[in-house]
Amino acid sequence: MATDNKTIEDIANQQYKYGFATEIETESAPRGLNEDIIRLISAKKDEPAFLLEWRLKAYRHWLTMKEPNWQNVHFPPIDYQDMIYYSAPKAAADGPKSLEDVDPQLLATYAKLGIPLAEQKLLAGVAVDAVFDSVSVATTFKAKLGELGIIFSSFSEAVREHPDLVKQYLGSVVPPNDNFFAALNSAVFSDGSFCYIPKGVRCPMELSTYFRINAKDTGQFERTLIIADEGATVSYLEGCTAPMRDTNQLHAAVVELVALDNAKIKYSTVQNWYPGDKNGKGGIYNFVTKRGKCAGKNSKISWTQVETGSAITWKYPSCILQGDGSVGEFYSVALTNNYQQADTGTKMIHIGKNTRSTIVTKGISAGHGQNTYRGLVRIQKGAENARNYSQCDSLLLGDKCGAHTFPYIEVKNATAQMEHEASTSKIGEDQIFYCRSRGISTEDAVSMIVNGFCKEVFRELPMEFAVEAQKLLGVSLEGSVG
Amino acid sequence: MTKEEIMLEITNLHANAAGNEILRGIDLKVRAGEVHAIMGPNGSGKSTLAQVLAGHETYEVTDGTVTLDGKDLLELSPEERAREGVFLAFQYPVEIPGVSTVYFLKAAINAVRKERGLEELDAVDFLSLVKEKARLVEMDESLLSRPINAGFSGGEKKRNEILQMAVLDPKLAILDETDSGLDIDALRIVATGVNTLRRPDRAIIVVTHYQRLLNYIVPDFVHVLLDGRIVRSGGKELALELEAKGYAWLEDAGARA
Numbered sequence: 001m002a003t004d005n006k007t008i009e010d011i012a013n014q015q016y017k018y019g020f021a022t023e024i025e026t027e028s029a030p031r032g033l034n035e036d037i038i039r040l041i042s043a044k045k046d047e048p049a050f051l052l053e054w055r056l057k058a059y060r061h062w063l064t065m066k067e068p069n070w071q072n073v074h075f076p077p078i079d080y081q082d083m084i085y086y087s088a089p090k091a092a093a094d095g096p097k098s099l100e101d102v103d104p105q106l107l108a109t110y111a112k113l114g115i116p117l118a119e120q121k122l123l124a125g126v127a128v129d130a131v132f133d134s135v136s137v138a139t140t141f142k143a144k145l146g147e148l149g150i151i152f153s154s155f156s157e158a159v160r161e162h163p164d165l166v167k168q169y170l171g172s173v174v175p176p177n178d179n180f181f182a183a184l185n186s187a188v189f190s191d192g193s194f195c196y197i198p199k200g201v202r203c204p205m206e207l208s209t210y211f212r213i214n215a216k217d218t219g220q221f222e223r224t225l226i227i228a229d230e231g232a233t234v235s236y237l238e239g240c241t242a243p244m245r246d247t248n249q250l251h252a253a254v255v256e257l258v259a260l261d262n263a264k265i266k267y268s269t270v271q272n273w274y275p276g277d278k279n280g281k282g283g284i285y286n287f288v289t290k291r292g293k294c295a296g297k298n299s300k301i302s303w304t305q306v307e308t309g310s311a312i313t314w315k316y317p318s319c320i321l322q323g324d325g326s327v328g329e330f331y332s333v334a335l336t337n338n339y340q341q342a343d344t345g346t347k348m349i350h351i352g353k354n355t356r357s358t359i360v361t362k363g364i365s366a367g368h369g370q371n372t373y374r375g376l377v378r379i380q381k382g383a384e385n386a387r388n389y390s391q392c393d394s395l396l397l398g399d400k401c402g403a404h405t406f407p408y409i410e411v412k413n414a415t416a417q418m419e420h421e422a423s424t425s426k427i428g429e430d431q432i433f434y435c436r437s438r439g440i441s442t443e444d445a446v447s448m449i450v451n452g453f454c455k456e457v458f459r460e461l462p463m464e465f466a467v468e469a470q471k472l473l474g475v476s477l478e479g480s481v482g
Numbered sequence: 483m484t485k486e487e488i489m490l491e492i493t494n495l496h497a498n499a500a501g502n503e504i505l506r507g508i509d510l511k512v513r514a515g516e517v518h519a520i521m522g523p524n525g526s527g528k529s530t531l532a533q534v535l536a537g538h539e540t541y542e543v544t545d546g547t548v549t550l551d552g553k554d555l556l557e558l559s560p561e562e563r564a565r566e567g568v569f570l571a572f573q574y575p576v577e578i579p580g581v582s583t584v585y586f587l588k589a590a591i592n593a594v595r596k597e598r599g600l601e602e603l604d605a606v607d608f609l610s611l612v613k614e615k616a617r618l619v620e621m622d623e624s625l626l627s628r629p630i631n632a633g634f635s636g637g638e639k640k641r642n643e644i645l646q647m648a649v650l651d652p653k654l655a656i657l658d659e660t661d662s663g664l665d666i667d668a669l670r671i672v673a674t675g676v677n678t679l680r681r682p683d684r685a686i687i688v689v690t691h692y693q694r695l696l697n698y699i700v701p702d703f704v705h706v707l708l709d710g711r712i713v714r715s716g717g718k719e720l721a722l723e724l725e726a727k728g729y730a731w732l733e734d735a736g737a738r739a
Binding site: 425428430431433434435436437438439440441442444448449451452453454455 | 536537538539559560561563564565569570572575576577578579580581585586589590591593594597629646650
């Protein structure tokens with residue numbers, strides 16, 4: 001196995017290609033967090049009084065909370081007073097009116113990342129909201145979507161233009177006091193994306209948000225709120241990158257989804273935050289709360305995530321299946337390499353009758369990576385005939401990494417049907433030799449085997465995202481097998 | 483035979499596995515167009531020889547040389563050997579969950595083609611090639627889209643190996659116990675497939691326990707491997723003699739030598 005491990009180590013030594021920083025003038029709040037900072041953020045955004053009150057309430061609650069420590073990840077204490085809570089590209093601080101107003105440097109950055117920001121490139125059919133540090137810089141295709149009554153904008157803009165919708169749904173799925181990081185986000189969130197699909201409308205294109213952390217020592221706290229009204233359908237994509245920095249940066253986002261009667265929301269994430277170097281220095285702490293509420297009958301929320309970046313990933317995109325006949329899905333690929341850690345999974349809360357959920361997770365560990373699946377399936381008392389299927393597979397590359405599975409099942413209704421399958425396998429030397437004897441290099445063999453392992457999840461992704469995810473996985477493993 | 487005509491030349495090959503010497507001085511010359519059978523009892527080193535030729539890193543070559551068309555084979559990695567035209571049909575083909583046979587073969591053929599300076603095959607050309615070759619080994623097309631070797635029967639796995647050989651178009655094919663685990667019908671199909679692939683510019687080495695396979699794939703030469711050495715070489719009649727007399731006859735001869 002000696003050669004096998006060497007290969008795995010080589011693949012683990014790959015480069016992070018989104019690690020460049022953009023020299024751009026930014027306007028930042030002073031370090032630290034107090035009520036004045038929150039007032040400053042709120043004032044910068046010209047927010048209505050209800051929102052400032054909401055933030056302050058969240059902040060005061062946060063002060064009473066303790067950072068959780070039950071998760072299977074390890075990191076030194078975070079100094080919340082040594083962080084910058086607001087950073088905005090200067091030119092964009094007042095909010096760009098159109099693409100012409102966006103700093104050309106920023107556009108160049110996004111071009112480098114391969115995001116088709118300019119409208120003419122958007123014939124690809126993806127509408128993009130790009131969040132750079134804390135501010136949403138451009139939302140494309142807005143006019144076209146507007147004709148259908150679809151609202152797709154930065155969160156700040158939604159607050160200004162649709163305060164009633166924001167007021168009605170903000171915090172309705174993830175309350176401000178839900179958990180430590182959600183409370184922090186509620187207090188200081190700076191921007192994010194907002195999306196409302198009106199009754200009976202099927203959104204004609206993929207909506208997309210691209211998050212990028214650029215400034216040093218900043219936390220990124222964006223907030224996404226998506227509402228699909230009765231009979232509406234939307235598919236939403238989220239991508240993330242960050243420059244290489246020696247220090248750890250915190251990303252504590254909140255995503256809330258609301259699906260009313262017969263509505264469908266598909267939410268796909270390809271998360272490629274800077275994972276830290278091969279010795280585990282630097283990288284993003286990705287502590288995110290994502291939750292969807294199937295509020296209406298026969299509604300459906302589907303999460304698909306490909307998590308290859310971040311020093312630590314800690315998130316559980318969940319579904320509250322409140323409406324009768326509602327459906328929740330969670331498809332996940334999480335890869336940990338070098339010293340990356342991931343503790344991720346989902347919660348499926350069955351409340352309504354005839355609710356169904358599916359969980360398919362693929363954890364890949366290489367190098368010294370530690371990968372944990374943690375999932376809860378809860379069948380409430382009134383959830384007659386609820387069904388759940390869970391499948392958790394782990395793949396190990398090398399002998400220094402780890403895979404852990406913590407499934408929690410709570411059933412309070414005897415009519416429930418639950419299935420749980422789990423497997424752990426290792427890429428074998430014999431598999432690699434078999435591929436090599438056919439002319440396939442070791443790296444290609446590993447990438448092929450890993451992609452094969454993830455196929456069930458990748459096929460849930462929209463086409464171009466699936467291709468990107470496969471490439472990303474290949475890159476993330478480059479040099480980890482030899 | 484002149485040096486130029488020889489495709490594979492093995493000279494005084496010694497190899498160890500985990501410190502134990504398994505090959506103890508193999509000499510073998512194979513020319514294009516020839517089929518050589520390597521026979522011998524369990525543990526004689528037949529499979530080791532096949533694996534060493536394919537470049538398995540479990541085995542350490544301690545002495546000797548192997549050249550393919552004059553090129554030092556031992557210098558090359560397994561994938562480089564494959565791209566040079568060496569093909570090993572595995573005794574125990576490996577399962578790769580989630581990777582279909584079609585996908586696997588496409589990756590393989592394009593890696594080989596790239597090395598030979600050819601363009602990658604597009605999906606349409608590739609599929610028609612694979613389907614044509616699948617008929618050669620009477621392989622059900624539905625198997626092609628299933629994960630490679632996963633849940634295949636013994637016969638299906640061996641047919642899949644010959645299919646891969648047909649698609650990859652090697653210069654030198656080494657068939658390691660391709661007959662093991664096959665019933666008589668499957669054996670006939672596999673052997674027919676191999677016979678179709680006999681060509682003047684291709685050499686085939688058949689490693690086998692039993693004479694049975696050689697009724698179908700008739701070799702030009704038969705070599706008997708005992709205790710890491712070739713103790714006797716002859717024509718196809720040597721296989722029949724072995725069948726009648728058993729290996730003990732040669733073990734005695736080997737002891738006397």
